[in-house]
Amino acid sequence: MAHEADVVVVGAGLSGLIAARTLLAAGLRPLILEADNRVGGRILTEEALPGLPVDIGAQWIGDTHHRMFALAEELGVPTFPQYDDGETSYELDGSGVLRENAFHARFSGELAELERVLRRLDEMAAEVPPAAPWLAPRAADWDAVTAGAWYDEQGLSPVARTLLEICTVGILAVPTVEVSLLHLLFTIQTCGVTAELFAESEGGAQTTRFVGGTGEIPRRLAALIAEHIVLDAPVQLIGHGRDRVTVHCRGGLIARARRVIVAISPTLAGRIMYDPPLPGRRDQLTQRLPNGSAMKAFFVYDEPFWRADGLNGQIISDVGPARMSNDSGVPGDAHGVILLFLEGEQARVCSQLPEEQRRAALTAELVRHLGPRAARPEAYVDGEWSERQWTRGCYNANCGPLVWTAYGSALAAPIGVIHWASTDTATRWSAYMEGAVDAGERAANAVIAELSDGHR
Template identity: 80%
Template sequence: MAAHEADVIIVGAGISGLIAARTVLAAGLTPLILEADERVGGRILTEEVLPGLPVEIGAQWIGDTHHRMFALADELGVETYPQYDEGETSYELAGAPVLRQNDFHRRFGNELTELTKVLRLLDELAAEVPPEAPWRAPRAEEWDAITAGAWYDGQGLSPVARTLLEICTVGILAVPTVEVSFLHLLFTIQTCGVTAELFAESEGGAQTTRFVGGTAEIPNRLAALVESHLVLDAPVQEIEHTADSVTVRCRGGRVARGRRVIVAISPMLAGRIMYDPPLSGYRDQLTQRMPNSAAMKAFFVYDEPFWRTDGLNGQLISDVGPARMSNDTCLPGDDHGVILMFLEGEQARTHGHWSQEERRAALTAELVRHYGDKAARPVAYVDGEWGSRQWTRGCYNANCGPLVWTTYGSALAEPIGVIHWASTDTATQWSAYMEGAVEAGERAAREVIEALS
């Protein structure tokens, strides 16, 4: 089989890989994208639950400070609209009955004041962490030696405040806080601004805006711009590299040769590729310690968004579960009501093994507790789990446990000869978000362009 020739081979057609391809192409270099799956988008996946009613099994929102994504959507002609946020949130925490937001705040006002103080302290500590080199933070060794959960436990919080903090943090990291280092939590906060931008869903938060037609419009339109440089169903198995060239071998015998390669997949998946000569043990040890997180989403579709009439915003926060949080994800101009329920971390791991019927029944019971009997009568249901997807193996980000940043962190994005790394996990702004994926793709492309110029 004849080898494909290109200046830059790109492994992965998620946002990072597509952005990198477009950038090197604009610089006069020839890219070749090799995507293992039969589609583009990576951790973005839009499916129709009913004809004309798309839902986001993967990435869904951008936030007010995601300037790269807003600019990209505008350039590609993808319109946006605001996340619905009118009405009260429903709470179910620490043994208390289901409470609407105003009642919850009246009952637990002191606990929420505690939580606010801890969030402000997190912002102050995160400001000391350089996002491009977290291991250089003044207290990096101290912070990297403990888990985020252990630090939380040491703050003397009430059960309600501690539970809220856990739920919100797992909503960001998609793993329990006992699995990530405190330094990694501070790095995440620093790359995203402040805790208010991470945890809020209203103005200034990370989940304020959605895409008309579905998030997949972004990678699909990017792919159309580089279509002649894109090969699907091409899982990369080996990268042979010299001082000035790469030979990439895919399953099925396809071979590609180039001058540089950008590996635009998560660190864990990048570690499953064979390299000849082998990469350093330092880099390999890093990828062994950056597992993908666990997340799944479940969508309930109703004839109408009945919760809005009751003054609710479709958001719930619960430590009973199975879902810890939910969102109103109705589409503008469509009469259906759509509730999205999140299962992240342990919830995704546990309930991902259940049958869909069992999952649906348990989630329906939760919705009924919060929204009444009408929640028991959806017209459609769909869910999606990421750990079992062959070319993703988890979603939506990679996390560092204790001692990973300070021991191996410098190997995360540093090129190795002609091999460059790009995925949202390597970003220094909004890491683990689509915004970070754009930044990582642009950064890797600049490295390659400079090296080849």
């Protein structure tokens, strides 16, 4: 079966859907080829109970995610604020379980240390050009050391160092010893300042959710361009010449076009064959960009009982197995929902356990923080991303030492008629949905410019 289009888009995640819609608005004919049997990519909403959505994948937007707010309004998807009233529960460095006010009182000096390091990170990140991190004045030095090694050199107390690790792993979904300091600074720079990354309150990256779940966004986007989407079409080979591409899918589907936008994570893009082969530098890049490791576990209760106890549902713990949590209840639904995050090493370890053992360990953690009622959920749902064939990890790709400086310029640069788009290539809010929209628009506009200039 052969299809003809102006532009083939590989992947029906948020970047791919945005790219296709942008192309269509410019009068071009896009064709999205999606390997999975659904759209959305790293966005996935399921039901924990009938009518109660939980976001197994991307869940929040932040106050400065202007593209996502505009998109939600355009698609008619209402938003609501993340619940944040009450105290967070802490359990760090042998402290036992402490409520937020007690924790802050006991460890005020350690928290001041942490604030000092965060401000230093902001100052350093301001020197990193988000479109070309390898050109930062101190890029060579920053790229030669891991974020974890730099953290260890800051003279932090155990509590402050542990908090910094938990917050950073919550963003990157890998231990800090696996990413370069330059990559961390790039992430901070694309998102503004550390306060915007780490906060769930005003100004943070996790302030707002979508009614019906985040999956409403790709579902409604796809409905607008449904005739341009083919599911269950894993791309195996992209043949490319001066002005034409031929895309071969498993099962025999063939698509021909003038351009192709590969809108999947770099590591998955590297598993496609290209004829002729891509430059070695691009291939070497994709060999060095692993996706993060992330898992989410939801406990559903008859009511959000912790709120009456003055708690906001947020846990920060180095005992675990989860390092963080939050209240993921839905307005208009009486159930209480606690989401536990397992990221980096915790996700890698716990995903290999039988579900019963994993659930028991997480239940014990909730009981420590929320009390005995936490042992009696009505439902439990979890989801891990590295086992998913067409994702192989979440939330994003991470650069280890010397990757940005040696290979970074190959990340988003087109190769002939091949363009790249995923949140990993964004220069604003990379690794977030906002970044996915940014990347999709950038790639589509580049293609539109090329084709409007008379390229055939």
